[in-house]
Amino acid sequence: MKRILTITTLLTASAFAIAQPTGYTGPTTKAAPTGYSGPSSVPLMTAKDLLDKGKDDQYARLQGKLLSHKGGEDYEFADQSGKIRVEIDAKHFPQGVSIDQNTLVELTGEFDKETFGESSFDVKQLKVVGK
Numbered sequence: 537m538k539r540i541l542t543i544t545t546l547l548t549a550s551a552f553a554i555a556q557p558t559g560y561t562g563p564t565t566k567a568a569p570t571g572y573s574g575p576s577s578v579p580l581m582t583a584k585d586l587l588d589k590g591k592d593d594q595y596a597r598l599q600g601k602l603l604s605h606k607g608g609e610d611y612e613f614a615d616q617s618g619k620i621r622v623e624i625d626a627k628h629f630p631q632g633v634s635i636d637q638n639t640l641v642e643l644t645g646e647f648d649k650e651t652f653g654e655s656s657f658d659v660k661q662l663k664v665v666g667k
Contacts (some may be wrong), residue, residue, distance in 0.1 A: 578644055584617035586657065592649040598622075598657065599642045599665060602635060613643065613657070624659040633664055640666040 580597045581590070590596065600615030613622040622643060635641065645659040
């Protein structure tokens with residue numbers, strides 16, 4: 537009797553495990569969600585204004601283009617006012633989207649103001665605005 541109960545329990549548990557949904561793994565035509573894309577209270581600034589007037593650890597948004605990859609997480613960003621070094625972790629690039637020096641992007645992140653040396657912008661979110 538104990539043996540039948542054990543076998544019944546194992547079969548029931550196996551059937552339950554098989555019936556549990558595991559998520560869709562097939563092809564899709566929709567892009568994965570990229571997070572919030574609505575309005576923001578984080579101010580839109582220019583690279584020049586951020587470098588001239590920005591405060592350390594200040595959140596800001598920049599719109600412009602990534603001109604070049606300097607290595608690692610470092611990129612050169614430019615808008616109509618000038619250039620700034622930005623740090624972008626690979627996880628912040630949208631999957632399946634090619635970004636080059638002609639792609640208009642919006643970067644949201646935190647300004648790292650340096651007293652000595654080069655200040656930079658630590659990107660927390662990257663959105664493609666246009667090509």
